[in-house]
Amino acid sequence: MSDLRALRADFPILSREVNGKPLVYLDSAATTQKPQSVLDAMNSYYENSNANVHRGAHTLAVEATDLYESARTKVAAFIGTSPSQLAFTRGTTTAINHIAYGWGLHHLSEGDKILLTIMEHHANIVPWQLVAKYTGAELVYLDLDDDFGVDTSELDKVLDERVKIVSFSGMSNVTGALGPIDVLSKAAASVGAISVLDAAQLVPHTNVDVEALGVDFLAFSSHKMLGPTGIGALWGRADRLEEMEPAEGGGEMINVVERHASTWAPVPHKFEAGTPPIAEAVGFGAAVDYLSAVGMDNVVAHERSITAYALDRLSEVPDLTIYGPKDVSKRGGAVSFELGDIHPHDIATILDQDGIAVRAGHHCARPLMKYLEIPATARASFYLYNVPEEVDLLVESLHKARGIFGLV
Amino acid sequence: MSDLRALRADFPILSREVNGKPLVYLDSAATTQKPQSVLDAMNSYYENSNANVHRGAHTLAVEATDLYESARTKVAAFIGTSPSQLAFTRGTTTAINHIAYGWGLHHLSEGDKILLTIMEHHANIVPWQLVAKYTGAELVYLDLDDDFGVDTSELDKVLDERVKIVSFSGMSNVTGALGPIDVLSKAAASVGAISVLDAAQLVPHTNVDVEALGVDFLAFSSHKMLGPTGIGALWGRADRLEEMEPAEGGGEMINVVERHASTWAPVPHKFEAGTPPIAEAVGFGAAVDYLSAVGMDNVVAHERSITAYALDRLSEVPDLTIYGPKDVSKRGGAVSFELGDIHPHDIATILDQDGIAVRAGHHCARPLMKYLEIPATARASFYLYNVPEEVDLLVESLHKARGIFGLV
Amino acid sequence: MAGLDELYREVILDHYRNPRRKGTLSGDHVHAEGNNPSCGDEFFLDLLVEDGVVVDAAMLGQGCSISQASGSMMMDAIVGQSVDDIQDLAGKFRIMMTIDEGENPVDEERPGSVLGDLEALQGVRKFPVRIKCADLAWTTLAQALDQTAS
Amino acid sequence: MAGLDELYREVILDHYRNPRRKGTLSGDHVHAEGNNPSCGDEFFLDLLVEDGVVVDAAMLGQGCSISQASGSMMMDAIVGQSVDDIQDLAGKFRIMMTIDEGENPVDEERPGSVLGDLEALQGVRKFPVRIKCADLAWTTLAQALDQTAS
């Protein structure tokens, strides 16, 4: 197991106790913890350079603008692209909404189709439902195969020229399953549709070279990759960004504003209306610096081995069912499970008494839950700071839950 | 002069130097500096309680949710309303876009009118241009009177049943002029239109009792009132929030998501799609705590006296023209001016050499600049941490600028 | 672990696993649906009220042990009772479940004397995030009773 | 204040206050418009190119001393020159204005020998945020020349 144990000291929260036990944080798919360097970068911004960006000739404004734009350069470089193709948004959700309003609203008509998969997060469903309602387009879903992967075998049946958008997740936040990026981006291109990748779980946990993925747009969130809340990013192919309209209007994103009409600033600024999340960009930049210093290959190796260990250990627990691929090459570190007839919410409560943080519920993926015919799951999810002992504690606490519920 | 001088020690950045001189920060209308307590609150959140909100049964998730929701309660209380009427947004710009998309798009038709004033910030123009384009509605502007106030004398001429939205600023970020809130909110109501108040400059600088203002919606930003970037708020009358659709779709804002349609969470959650700016909410809450501890009446008194002093001292500078009301009861602390034929950008550069930060440009209010027939202004703006000596330094540096440009 | 023992009492697990009056009513009745979007718990209630008395009731639901046990216990507690008595009971239940509002009506000396089995839910007070689980059935009941009132 | 003296040289203030070739061209010409949205500076350029030579030019603009002086100096420098020479000049200007790209072509020993009055803009390098002011006229020129090329 690639040992990143020493990194734990960089994360202040990991030394706290919960209910008298050391915190065992297994909820990184919801949001990750932050290293001190990310907090330091934001504090330093506020204590030394805080000013509004892009509009000032004074020193602080210049420093703030430089910090903001160099954060853009860092985050872009992290996914292998140029800063001119990366707009900061509030998060994955906002990025997908921007694509829906900025591209979808202008390119969809009555009877057009938006192709999704049934494993999507609400963030990649609801925005499309909204623009579908406004334009008369229709949502179509791909279901799953037996191993929780997206079933692309029937793609032919749904794929035609009416499909204008194919939007799908790179990694499910429920099952951990990787998305068929290659198949779906090519399928989209083959009928002239755009492909949109929800990379909220992908960018934090894999080595992404965005230009090589073949997709047109990609969205991700800072808070799921060691960075602060309040910021995320929208990447687009240069030509797609050009043809996309801004979803929000306001300051910064304009070229010339007249009483009755305006022209837009160049990409990517035309997608950044108003005062941007400046300190958050600085923190996001520090987060990718941190991940780069660790090395994404190490992160991937570490997560794989801890996930493999967890799948292994969990399979020892009687009555436990895992919802997700067993093969670690087909999945990330989000592990959803059920334990007998103990409701996931009860599991989470019992584990919490041992200081263990797992998520329980529909994980913002209700259509998937319905498809799997389960109301909810408990989910443990791992990141670079988790260690195998934490898996052991999880398993121990699950045995305790069985005891409390009298499972034999 | 209400002396808040001692507060300066709470703002770490105020002890820095710029170009070898102590920083004189006169750019608070663009963004304000942050007291240590705001940074501490965010650090403490990240170091102790960081988790995603609303979806978890574990301790950190509960703490994070409590902190997030109690921030909502604080910010709501600060403007005299209940938390159920306050949604967090990315800022004023996003809040106004949400109203434009969430209410405007659904209530405007061809030939309807949106009434604005010519002193609006781009944030209160461009979103309306966007929905006007989508719906066939039309923008109408009120011009200014001789004292830089909005001229409401011709209101009758533009007000009719086709006016569906009246959106205007509570305080101009360029001239400092207060908006005619009472007149315009009543005028809107008289024709069944909604009134939207851009309070980006109002909430930070006055004692706002939102329920008494008579408007339907109100928007403001955290970063202009000692809080962090990345967050702001949208307030609405309860019935208006009910009739407003969500602008963004995603997690958190839903009740039930099915494949083809969804229902929404109750107000205000239906306006908060995705992971919200959690740490930012905590910081925003700490910022209103700070302002409340100082007392908004003291803030207002302090700003009035420093603005009066500045108007006075600036009037001594030859060739200097102020764009804005002279009467401090009609204005806030944003003071725009021209100095002979020295371009505002050159003024800002010269002042910056003395450590003085002022803004130069169109201040995101190009239609106003065009109306005033000036390309740009220099703007000094004040907040609770400014002291009269800083006005003296400003005046001194302006004399120096006259020298460099050979004005006699 | 004291907390957990108080939370997951025997009687709660029994109601969770053997919910009373599971099903639907046919014929005349009012129907209400409740759900907790944050955890996905659901509770569907059918109620037959005649002359101010709940004469029959049925429930369907899914969710955690607390939400389902609370619903099942509620069924036992309301059928055969007058709407007025039920409102009174609901008030007492609400106070019992509320951390800092009013005095807990439960008589600690004589367990079960005030709210019957429902008193087993007291342990939930120590788990604030689970209170809304216990409340779900009762907010659904309030909706159903509102319909009979109008 | 050394920096400010270098920035606001006499010749710059002169060009700012007395811009050369202010106005528009009538008859055949190409037209280009540039602006800096962040500060509001504008520069409108009319260019008459015949047989690869800029034979006439006129400008209108508003903005700071740097942007307007840079434009005015550019007018002096380009009228009567071949497009090739102008491209060469533009390249040298760009290098002079760029903080860390290539070696400054300006001959410090013999001021004015390479770029004429334009060399006065060297002081702008110390004020990075003002570089785009100095560049505005030149990016507008590039647009205008693009039109003559096609």
Ligand SMILES: Cc1ncc(COP(=O)(O)O)c(C=O)c1O
């Ligand atoms: C009057 C006014 N309205 C709106 C805004 C936009 O606020 P933000 O950039 O925080 O969205 C500003 C500040 O830039 C402003 O001064």
Ligand SMILES: Cc1ncc(COP(=O)(O)O)c(C=O)c1O
């Ligand atoms: C797969 C996936 N997509 C989208 C999102 C939404 O991200 P955010 O809430 O940061 O906007 C999440 C996380 O909640 C996710 O896991």
